[in-house]
Amino acid sequence: MHRHFAAICFFPAVALTPVAGLADVIRLDSRITDVTVYPEGAKITRVAEYSLPAGDHQLRVLDLPETAMLDMVRAKVEGARMGSVTVREDFVPPRGEQDSDAIKAARAEVERAEDALRTKQDEAAALRLAREAADTRIGFLKQLGQGDALDGVSADTLRDIARMVGEETLAARQAVLEAEAKARDVDRDIADLKKALERARQALAALQTGGGEYNLVEVSVSAEAAADGVLTVTYFTPVAGWSAVNDAFLTLGDKPGLRLDRGAMVWQGSGENWQGVALTLSTSEPSGQFEPSEVHPWRRRIEDEFQPLLKRSMDMAGAEAPMAAPSVMVEEARVQSYHGLIFNYAYPKPVSVASEADAVRIALGELTFDPTIKAVAAPLWDRTAFLTAEFTNGSGELLLPTQATQLFLEGEYVGSLATGQVAAGAETVLPFGAIDGLQVSRAVTRNEGDTGILSKSNEETEVARIEVENLTGRAWPLQVLDRVPYSEQDDLTITWQARPTPSVTDVDDKKGVLAWDFDIAPGATRQIELSHRIQWPQDKVLR
Structure with a gap:
C-alpha cells in the first residue's frame, strides 16, 4: 500500500x-x-x-x-x-456518529439481550441464596437437642419443640426443592438468553463490516x-x-x-x-505489466583456455592485472499479465x-457455440474414453481464465476445472466426463537383453496391443492417444511401427506422442498394435 x-x-x-x-x-x-x-x-x-x-x-x-x-x-x-x-x-479529526439506522437497531437489540441475560442471572443468584438459607435452617434445626441445651425441659415443651423442628425442617426442605426447581427453569432461560445474545451480536457484526x-x-x-x-x-x-x-x-x-x-x-x-x-x-x-520489458545489451567475451594455477601465475608474473568487468543481469523476473x-x-x-x-x-x-464432439482415450493410463467438446471462440470477446469452470452434461454436473484464456477466434477444448461404455485396454509384451553372446550392443523390444470396444448405443468419433520412446543421441537407436498407421505423429509437438482418429460404431471393436525396438552400446545403460 x-x-x-x-x-x-x-x-x-x-x-x-x-x-x-x-x-x-x-x-x-x-x-x-x-x-x-x-x-x-x-x-x-x-x-x-x-x-x-x-x-x-x-x-x-x-x-x-x-x-x-x-x-x-x-x-x-x-x-x-x-x-x-x-x-x-x-x-x-474524529468522524462523529456514522452508524446507520440498521446498526443502531442491532446495537440496541444486543443491549436488550444483555440486560435480559443479566436480569435472569440475578434471579439465579437469588435462588442460590434462598437455597443456601434453607440449608442453613436445616443445619440449625438438626443441632437442636444436641448437647445440654434441652436438659430439664418438660415433656410438653419437648413435644412442642419437636413439632416445631419437624415443621420448620419440612418447610426448609420444601423451600430447597422449590428453589432447585426454579433454578432449573432459570438455567434453561439463561441458556436461551445466551443464544439470543450471541445471535444479536452476530447480526450486529454482520452490519459492522468495515469501520477501520x-x-x-x-x-x-x-x-x-x-x-x-x-x-x-x-x-x-x-x-x-x-x-x-x-x-x-x-x-x-x-x-x-x-x-x-x-x-x-x-x-x-x-x-x-x-x-x-x-x-x-x-x-x-x-x-500488472503495462509497458514493454527492456532488452539489455548482451556482451560476450573470450578468454584463454584453462591453465594450471602454477603456469598461469608464471605467465602473469609482472603483468598488470586487468580490471574486473561489470556484470549484466540478462534474465529478470516477470509478472504474467x-x-x-x-x-x-x-x-x-x-x-x-x-x-x-x-x-x-x-x-x-x-x-x-457449435462444438465438435469427440471421445478421447489414453489406454496407457485410462480404461475408458472421455467426452470432449472442441469449439472456436467466435464471440468476438476474450474468454477470461477461471479458477473454476463447472461442467454440465445434459444438465448433470460432471466436474470443475480451471481454464485458461481463450482469445477471440481461437480454438479450445472442454472435457465432459468419462464414457463408461467406451472401454479400452492395453496389453504389453516386453523383451530386453543382449542380441548375441559376442554382441557389443544391447536391445529392448516392446509390443503393445490396444483394444477399444463400444458398448454404448451410439457411434462415436474417437481419438486414441499413445506413445513411443524417442532419442536425441546417435548411439541410442529407436525404431517403431504401428498397425494401423497413426493419423498424427508428435501430437501438439510432443515427440513420440501418436494419435489414431476413427469412428467406432455401436457394438464394434477396434485394435491397434504398436511396437518399438531400442538398441544401445554394450558399455552404456538405458535410462
Whole structure:
C-alpha cells in the first residue's frame, strides 16, 4: 500500500499545506456511487453535495478508508473554483456518529439481550441464596437437642419443640426443592438468553463490516456568491478484485450445443462497505505489466583456455592485472499479465459488497457455440474414453481464465476445472466426463537383453496391443492417444511401427506422442498394435 504521504496536493494547486488558513471548514458526508473493479484492485468514486456562502472554504471529507492509496487520490468540484487538495492519514479529526439506522437497531437489540441475560442471572443468584438459607435452617434445626441445651425441659415443651423442628425442617426442605426447581427453569432461560445474545451480536457484526481507520481529504474552494455544488473524490485501493467463474452446459442430441454462462466473483477488503453502487468489472490490469520489458545489451567475451594455477601465475608474473568487468543481469523476473483489448462489464443493477465479508457473484451474460464432439482415450493410463467438446471462440470477446469452470452434461454436473484464456477466434477444448461404455485396454509384451553372446550392443523390444470396444448405443468419433520412446543421441537407436498407421505423429509437438482418429460404431471393436525396438552400446545403460 502506498501510504507514505502525510499530505499531498494535486493539480491545480501545488502546496503541502492548506493555503486558506482562515477559511471555514465545511464537513461533508460522502457516499460511494461508482466502483470499477480490476482483477487486482479497484477505483472508487465518492460524491458529496455541499452548500456554501461566498468566500473561501475548506471542504472536508473523512470517509476514505486507510486502504486508500493517498498518492492516487483525485478530486473534482462542480459549483465553485477548486484550489489545493490535501490528504492526511495521521492526526485525523474524529468522524462523529456514522452508524446507520440498521446498526443502531442491532446495537440496541444486543443491549436488550444483555440486560435480559443479566436480569435472569440475578434471579439465579437469588435462588442460590434462598437455597443456601434453607440449608442453613436445616443445619440449625438438626443441632437442636444436641448437647445440654434441652436438659430439664418438660415433656410438653419437648413435644412442642419437636413439632416445631419437624415443621420448620419440612418447610426448609420444601423451600430447597422449590428453589432447585426454579433454578432449573432459570438455567434453561439463561441458556436461551445466551443464544439470543450471541445471535444479536452476530447480526450486529454482520452490519459492522468495515469501520477501520479513515483518512482525511480537504479541498479548498472559493465562490463569488453562495453556491450549491458537488465534490467528487476518486481513489484506488489494492484490496479488492474479481475473477471469472463460468458454467459450461453441453447437450448432445442430433446437433450438439454448448452454452457458456459467464459470471464473476467480486470481493473486497477495503475497510468500507459498498452499498448499492454502480459496479463495473474491467479486464484492465493497472497492477500488472503495462509497458514493454527492456532488452539489455548482451556482451560476450573470450578468454584463454584453462591453465594450471602454477603456469598461469608464471605467465602473469609482472603483468598488470586487468580490471574486473561489470556484470549484466540478462534474465529478470516477470509478472504474467494479459494485455490486449480491455473489456468492461457494467452491471445493470446496484450491487452491495461488504468489506472482508462478502463474495458476490454477478452474471456477465451467456455465449453459445457449435462444438465438435469427440471421445478421447489414453489406454496407457485410462480404461475408458472421455467426452470432449472442441469449439472456436467466435464471440468476438476474450474468454477470461477461471479458477473454476463447472461442467454440465445434459444438465448433470460432471466436474470443475480451471481454464485458461481463450482469445477471440481461437480454438479450445472442454472435457465432459468419462464414457463408461467406451472401454479400452492395453496389453504389453516386453523383451530386453543382449542380441548375441559376442554382441557389443544391447536391445529392448516392446509390443503393445490396444483394444477399444463400444458398448454404448451410439457411434462415436474417437481419438486414441499413445506413445513411443524417442532419442536425441546417435548411439541410442529407436525404431517403431504401428498397425494401423497413426493419423498424427508428435501430437501438439510432443515427440513420440501418436494419435489414431476413427469412428467406432455401436457394438464394434477396434485394435491397434504398436511396437518399438531400442538398441544401445554394450558399455552404456538405458535410462
